[in-house]
Amino acid sequence: MSDPGSVSGGAGLEASAAAGVDQASHLDDSSQKQRKPRSLWSDAWGELRTKPTFIISLVIIAVIVLIAVWPTLFTSVDPRHANLDKSLAAPSGDAWFGYDLQGYDVYARAMHGARASLLVGLFATLLTVLIGSIIGIIAGYAKTWIDSLLSRFSDIFAGVPFVLGAIVILTTLNAPTENPGQVRIITQVVLSIAVLSWPVAMRIMRSATLVAKQQDYVRAARGLGASPLRIVFRHLLPNTVAPVLVYATIALGAFIGAEATLAFLGIGLRPPVVSWGVMISESRDYFQSAPHMLLFPAGFVTVTVLAFVMLGDAVRDALDPKSR
Amino acid sequence: MSRSLVAWVALPVALAMTLSACGGGGGGSTTEGKEDADGTVSIYGTEPKSTLFPANTTEAGGGKITDALFTRLVGYKAEDGATYNLAAESIDSSDAKVYKIKLKPGQKFHDGTDVDAQSFVDAWNFAAYAPNAQQAGSFMSPIEGYKDVHPADENAKPAKDKMSGLKVVSPTELEVTLSAPNSVFPIMLGYQPFAPLPKAFFADQKAFEAKPIGNGPMKFASRTPNALIKLERFDDYKLEDKVHFKTLDVKIYSSQETAYQDLVAGKLDFMEALPPSAKVGEKYKADLGDQVLNANLLGQSAIALPYYIPAFKDNVKLRQAVSMAINREQITKTVLAGSYVPSDGWVSPGIKGYRKGICGEYCTYNPEKAKQLFKESGFTGKLTIQSNQDGGRKEPLEAACNSIKQALGVECEFVGATNFGAFRQIVDGKQLTGMSRSDWSADYPSIENFLNPLYRTGGSSNDSNYSSPIVDQLLEKADGTANQDEAIKLYQQAEDQIAKDMPSIPTWNEKGIGARSKNLLAAKLTFTRDAELAAFRVKAKS
Numbered sequence: 001m002s003d004p005g006s007v008s009g010g011a012g013l014e015a016s017a018a019a020g021v022d023q024a025s026h027l028d029d030s031s032q033k034q035r036k037p038r039s040l041w042s043d044a045w046g047e048l049r050t051k052p053t054f055i056i057s058l059v060i061i062a063v064i065v066l067i068a069v070w071p072t073l074f075t076s077v078d079p080r081h082a083n084l085d086k087s088l089a090a091p092s093g094d095a096w097f098g099y100d101l102q103g104y105d106v107y108a109r110a111m112h113g114a115r116a117s118l119l120v121g122l123f124a125t126l127l128t129v130l131i132g133s134i135i136g137i138i139a140g141y142a143k144t145w146i147d148s149l150l151s152r153f154s155d156i157f158a159g160v161p162f163v164l165g166a167i168v169i170l171t172t173l174n175a176p177t178e179n180p181g182q183v184r185i186i187t188q189v190v191l192s193i194a195v196l197s198w199p200v201a202m203r204i205m206r207s208a209t210l211v212a213k214q215q216d217y218v219r220a221a222r223g224l225g226a227s228p229l230r231i232v233f234r235h236l237l238p239n240t241v242a243p244v245l246v247y248a249t250i251a252l253g254a255f256i257g258a259e260a261t262l263a264f265l266g267i268g269l270r271p272p273v274v275s276w277g278v279m280i281s282e283s284r285d286y287f288q289s290a291p292h293m294l295l296f297p298a299g300f301v302t303v304t305v306l307a308f309v310m311l312g313d314a315v316r317d318a319l320d321p322k323s324r
Numbered sequence: 325m326s327r328s329l330v331a332w333v334a335l336p337v338a339l340a341m342t343l344s345a346c347g348g349g350g351g352g353s354t355t356e357g358k359e360d361a362d363g364t365v366s367i368y369g370t371e372p373k374s375t376l377f378p379a380n381t382t383e384a385g386g387g388k389i390t391d392a393l394f395t396r397l398v399g400y401k402a403e404d405g406a407t408y409n410l411a412a413e414s415i416d417s418s419d420a421k422v423y424k425i426k427l428k429p430g431q432k433f434h435d436g437t438d439v440d441a442q443s444f445v446d447a448w449n450f451a452a453y454a455p456n457a458q459q460a461g462s463f464m465s466p467i468e469g470y471k472d473v474h475p476a477d478e479n480a481k482p483a484k485d486k487m488s489g490l491k492v493v494s495p496t497e498l499e500v501t502l503s504a505p506n507s508v509f510p511i512m513l514g515y516q517p518f519a520p521l522p523k524a525f526f527a528d529q530k531a532f533e534a535k536p537i538g539n540g541p542m543k544f545a546s547r548t549p550n551a552l553i554k555l556e557r558f559d560d561y562k563l564e565d566k567v568h569f570k571t572l573d574v575k576i577y578s579s580q581e582t583a584y585q586d587l588v589a590g591k592l593d594f595m596e597a598l599p600p601s602a603k604v605g606e607k608y609k610a611d612l613g614d615q616v617l618n619a620n621l622l623g624q625s626a627i628a629l630p631y632y633i634p635a636f637k638d639n640v641k642l643r644q645a646v647s648m649a650i651n652r653e654q655i656t657k658t659v660l661a662g663s664y665v666p667s668d669g670w671v672s673p674g675i676k677g678y679r680k681g682i683c684g685e686y687c688t689y690n691p692e693k694a695k696q697l698f699k700e701s702g703f704t705g706k707l708t709i710q711s712n713q714d715g716g717r718k719e720p721l722e723a724a725c726n727s728i729k730q731a732l733g734v735e736c737e738f739v740g741a742t743n744f745g746a747f748r749q750i751v752d753g754k755q756l757t758g759m760s761r762s763d764w765s766a767d768y769p770s771i772e773n774f775l776n777p778l779y780r781t782g783g784s785s786n787d788s789n790y791s792s793p794i795v796d797q798l799l800e801k802a803d804g805t806a807n808q809d810e811a812i813k814l815y816q817q818a819e820d821q822i823a824k825d826m827p828s829i830p831t832w833n834e835k836g837i838g839a840r841s842k843n844l845l846a847a848k849l850t851f852t853r854d855a856e857l858a859a860f861r862v863k864a865k866s
Contacts, residue, residue, distance in 0.1 A: 082726035084651070087658040088604070101659060102723055266713075271722070272737055285581050285601035 040242065044318035054314035060307035064300075068114040077108035079274050088290040098292040100283060106296050109274050113297065116275035117304070120189055121256040127194035128255075129248045132201020137232060137240065139202065140209025151206070158199035163261065165196045170267040182273050189268050193255055204247050208240035215239075246316040253308025260301050276301045353617050354846040355863070362570040363862025365844065367594040367855055368583045369574035370715070371550050373745040376536045377525075379451030379458040379517035382784055383748055384765070387516060388574060392555055392857055393434075393538035394519035397425060397444075398510065399565055400768065402619070402850040402859065407511055407768075410563050411439065411520070411539070413496075415513070420505040427496040432560045433522040434543040441498035443539075445490045447521035449473065454482050459752075460517040462777070462784045466803060468503045476782070504804030507811055508772045515767040541567045541857060550576050565858040572857070578743060580715050588612065593841040594860070596853045600716040603661035603837070612839050619836035619849035622766035624672045624774060625664070626828040627709060627724070628788035630756050635703055642701035643826040644686045646759070648694035649731035650724050652687070656832050659723045664832040670774060670819050672833055677771035677812040682823050683830055691731035698732045706735040708758030712747035713740030721761060724831065751787050762787040762828050765852055771815045775799060779822050790827035 048054045067074055077095075083103040091098040097106035139150040157165075169192040174185075212218065218235050226234075256276075262268025263277025264284070271278060276297040283293035372386030381390045397412035409415070413426040431439035450456055452464035454474040464470050468489030473482045489501040502509060512518065520539055525532045536544050541563070542555035553574040557567055575592060577583040580599035586592035588611050602608040608616060627650075629636040629643055636642065652666035669682035685693075709725050711717045718740055725736040739758065741747040751760060764785060766773045777783045780799050781791040795818050802814030838855075840847035848859035 082723065082730070084654045084658050084723060084726070101719060102726060103658075266742070270740070285599065286604060289601070289604040289607065 040319065044315070047318040048314060051314050051318075053310050054318075057307040057310040057314065060303060061311065064114060064118065064304055064307070067111055068118040071111040071115065075105075075108045075111045077105045079104060079109040079112040080272065081105070088286065088293070090290070091292050097296040098290070100279075100290070100293045101286055106279075106293060109279055110276070110296055110300055113274045113276045113279055114300070116186070116269055116273055117256050117259055117277065117301070120186060120193070120259040120269070120275070121252045123190045124193035124197070124255040124258075125248050125252040127190060128197045128251060129201050129244055131194060131198040132203075133205045133241075133244055135198070136202040136205025136244075137209050137236065140206040140240075141213060141228065141232060141236065147206075150202075154199035154202045157196060158203075160196060162196050162258070163265075166192045166258075166262055167265065167267060169195070170262065174267075185269060185273070189259060189262060192262075193258055197251065197255075200251075201244055201247055204243050205240060208243050209236055212236050212239045242319045243316075246312055246319060248312075249315055250309050250312030253305040253312070256308070257301060257305050353614060353840060353848075354861075355614070355844075357845050358864040359568070359845055360862045360864035361568055363843075363864070364571040364573060365569050365593050365860050365862060366573035366575050366591075368580070368587075368592060368596065369553065369576050370744055371576050372553075373748055374459065375533045376544075377458065377532075378519035378521070378538075379447070379460050379463075381516060382459045383744065385744065388854065389553055389555070390516055390519070390536075390538070391540075391854060392542040392572060393536055393540045393544060394516065395538070395540045395561075395563060395565070396514050396516070396518050397427075398514040400514055400850070400852070402848045402856040407514055408564070410514075410565060412513070415510050417510075420507050420509070421502050423500045423502070423509060424493075425498050425500065427498075428563070429496055430562065431539060433520075433524075433539050434537045434558055435522060435524055437522050437524070438495070439520055439539045440495040441492045442495070443520035443522060444498060444518075445492055446526065447519060448490060448517075449486050450521065450526075451517045452487055453485050454478075458517070460515075460784050462782065463512065463515060463517045466502045466504070466506045466509055466512070468501045470503065504800075506803050507805065507808045508768075508770050508803070511768045511770055541565055542572055545571070552576060567857050567860065569860055569862045578714055587839060587841055590841050590843055593844050594838070594847055594855050596836075596838045596849060596855060597715075597834075598663075598837055598839060600659070600661060600663075600719055603663045606661070608837070608839065615840050615842065617836075617838040617840060617847060617849040619838070619853065620674050620851055621834050621836040621853055622672050622675055622769055622773075622851050623764065623834050623853070624667065624670065624766075625761075625763045625831045625833065626667075626670070627721075627759050627831055628756075628762035628828040629759050629826075630754070630787065631789045631791070631827070632754055633756065633758070635705065636759075639701050639703065640824075640826060641697045642703045643829065645694045645698035645701055645732060646707070646728055647683070647686050647826065647829040648688065648690045648697065649728040650829070650831065651689040651727045651731075652832060653689065655720055655723045655727065659719050660832065663837055664720075664834050667830040667833045670779075670822055670828075670830055671771050672766065672774065675766070675769050675771060675774075677815055679816065682819060684823075686823075686826070687830055689727075689731075694731050695733070698734070703734070706737060708737050708739045709760065710739045710741070710747070710750065710756055710758055711761035712742070712744040713738075714743055717761060720832075754789060756787075760787060767852065769851065771812055771819075772803065775815055775818055775822070776803070779818070779827060788827040790822075790825070792821060792825055792827075795821050795825075 086099040087101055087103045089099040095105045095107055097110060100106055135150055139147045170188060173188055218231060221231050221235055259268055259275065260277035260280055263275060264281045266281065269275045269278050279297035280294060287294050369388055370385035372389060373383050374380050374386060376386055376389055378390045378394045381387050395411050397410060398407045399410040400407055411427055411431060413428045415423055415425050417423045427441060433439055448464055451458045451461050452470055452473045461474060467487050469487035472484040473487055475482055491499040493499055522537050524537050541558060541561045543558040545554040545556045547553045555572040557570050581601055583592055583595055584599050584602050587595050598608050631637050656664045656666055668680060668687050671678045707728060709721045711721050718738060722738040725738050729736040741750060750756060764778055776799055777785045779786060779790050779795055781796050798814055798818040798821065802811045802818065805811040805814060836849055836853050838849040843863055845861040845863050846859055848856035850856050
């Protein structure tokens with residue numbers, strides 16, 4: 001969990017990305033004549049539909065997204081309402097997950113905490129993929145010196161260990177005497193995750209682009225005088241986006257874990273924001289006397305991360321016909 | 325201490341008197357075993373906020389270090405804070421105005437120079453001189469000539485740099501003249517700003533900052549910022565409070581919880597307070613058994629409402645409303661796990677001059693009345709309570725905020741600074757944006773010490789920036805009263821006025837619970853919640 005980069009298996013994904021693009025581009029012309037030609041995506045969908053891991057992870061994610069979007073559907077209790085009489089009370093019929101030290105309802109907080117956790121994961125992934133893809137496709141398509149410049153530049157960021165980098169960024173942005181607001185701290189956490197993780201997406205995109213660039217249809221397009229922009233958007237992007245999407249799915253889970261890590265260290269999201277990471281951070285001192293305070297939010301993080309990783313794995317397998 | 329809560333509140337005076345006979349021998353805990361006279365003791369510490377000058381250290385992190393490095397004229401007994409002579413041979417006065425102080429001969433600083441009367445006078449003048457901006461400089465204010473070196477107007481240049489009340493009679497004798505009779509002065513002499521400073525300090529302050537030279541039982545060895553401060557026994561030290569071990573490691577922790585884990589594992593030898601998690605369900609008793617240390621504390625926890633915030637200024641109704649909205653009873657029982665008792669005044673129970681229920685109904689939980697007062701106060705917006713969030717400070721204040729929120733129906737939020745140093749920076753810089761934690765631990769056991777530094781205009785820890793001519797006058801009058809009983813009456817009148825204005829809201833008083841590790845044979849917790857260094861006995865490793 002400490003390093004979302006390593007969770008995604010950067011190098012392995014890079015290699016399979018190249019292979020995938022290679023395969024994908026051959027798929028159309030080398031497909032069997034007796035069957036109706038299928039695109040990479042419909043082929044993958046056909047594969048995925050029957051996979052139990054895909055279905056299960058999709059259901060879990062759907063439920064969690066629903067919780068995040070509409071927490072009041074699941075609980076009518078105010079997550080910030082403290083009832084000290086019930087401080088540290090164990091799970092019961094009234095409160096399924098028990099109460100924490102301040103007398104907050106752990107179940108209500110877990111439901112309301114999903115949004116912040118998911119938002120961080122979502123925006124961090126979006127930003128990581130955007131930055132990574134743009135730089136990756138430029139590096140892969142452009143002439144050599146731009147490529148090496150961008151690649152070395154990304155190496156700088158890839159070389160910084162994630163937790164260390166995040167601590168440095170977040171503590172530098174927030175002096176210990178300051179108390180950043182809710183929006184500001186979420187933005188900062190998202191940005192620091194993205195800044196430290198984009199090289200992975202960039203490498204995947206770059207290697208996919210390098211392979212796709214050599215394909216005949218790209219050469220043909222170039223020969224016909226197509227502009228670089230047209231080549232990139234019409235021909236390269238549709239064939240290189242798949243491996244990055246796989247990475248994004250897995251990374252989303254990892255980033256939710258990263259949010260919890262940073263909150264636990266006290267530099268990520270912090271109260272009054274309710275997130276799973278904040279809940280874990282608040283409960284660590286009371287584990288022995290009230291384990292339910294820690295176990296429930298930690299369980300949510302684990303299940304969510306697992307669901308996204310499973311989904312990513314399933315999608316990767318489906319998009320890589322070679323592995324079948 | 326297994327006294328019930330009721331007994332604790334109802335019998336403070338009796339408690340103070342019988343404390344030495346209760347709870348593991350009055351703050352101490354001992355085990356039988358062979359002693360190692362050259363052992364190492366590691367104690368829990370926090371990063372000092374400012375330079376390690378005795379007069380510039382007003383917080384616990386640095387105070388722990390300067391306390392060991394510098395010996396003052398008098399010391400305090402760990403149990404009840406009674407004073408005894410340390411560097412002083414005798415302190416005499418016939419009128420509580422002129423004090424003749426005689427030093428014990430043959431005392432040395434760590435660099436080998438003599439501790440003489442001049443070193444005390446120089447240090448006190450340095451502390452008082454306004455341009456030196458020493459945090460605890462105001463402790464010199466009873467001395468005659470203080471106003472010349474420390475004008476009331478912060479920007480004015482002082483007329484002199486020496487106080488006229490200090491006179492060196494001979495190398496071992498000095499005479500201190502106060503501006504008014506003050507019966508508490510001999511007790512004050514044990515406080516850190518009254519430590520002597522060697523010539524080396526005045527020669528090169530930068531070098532002194534890096535390697536302080538004192539006259540205490542321990543000398544400075546090395547320091548790794550945010551990690552460790554190492555002190556070593558000063559072998560030429562001859563006074564009563566000399567130590568019985570060689571090395572003192574002050575380990576800097578950012579979390580009490582981690583330190584507690586280390587203590588239980590035997591990697592840390594002493595903690596003067598335990599984290600809330602250890603107190604939940606009295607877990608520490610199971611973890612530590614007879615290694616638990618108890619002490620009577622002279623502390624007062626409060627929430628300050630700074631006068632420089634427009635919404636708080638002169639809004640007594642708001643102050644009362646907030647105070648009545650805090651369910652002290654419940655918070656001390658749950659979040660604080662019974663390690664605190666609700667407070668009902670501005671002076672800690674257990675010291676002379678404390679009266680029960682000074683705060684009265686305004687410190688009693690009453691949500692209906694609180695709501696009504698709050699409405700009348702006309703306050704709108706959000707309330708915040710600021711504090712450092714480490715060291716178990718966050719939980720009770722978050723609970724207080726929730727209590728306020730539910731009673732008054734106003735938004736209340738706990739705002740945490742990462743550590744105590746950062747928090748004190750905000751407070752000292754008068755940059756608070758809302759209410760703030762304002763806990764006070766007495767330097768010496770006197771009602772005076774609960775009022776002067778906190779509520780006098782310009783006091784060293786006047787966090788709420790309170791300024792009342794009536795209180796100032798009463799305090800000044802009390803300070804100048806030689807008769808102790810009469811002085812206490814005047815201090816009580818000042819407290820009554822403070823109760824009317826409510827510059828800060830009393831919250832709770834702590835019961836001192838510390839612990840030692842298995843590596844020690846004996847340790848003692850003092851009334852100021854410090855380690856009594858002289859009481860440490862290290863177990864020999866066999």
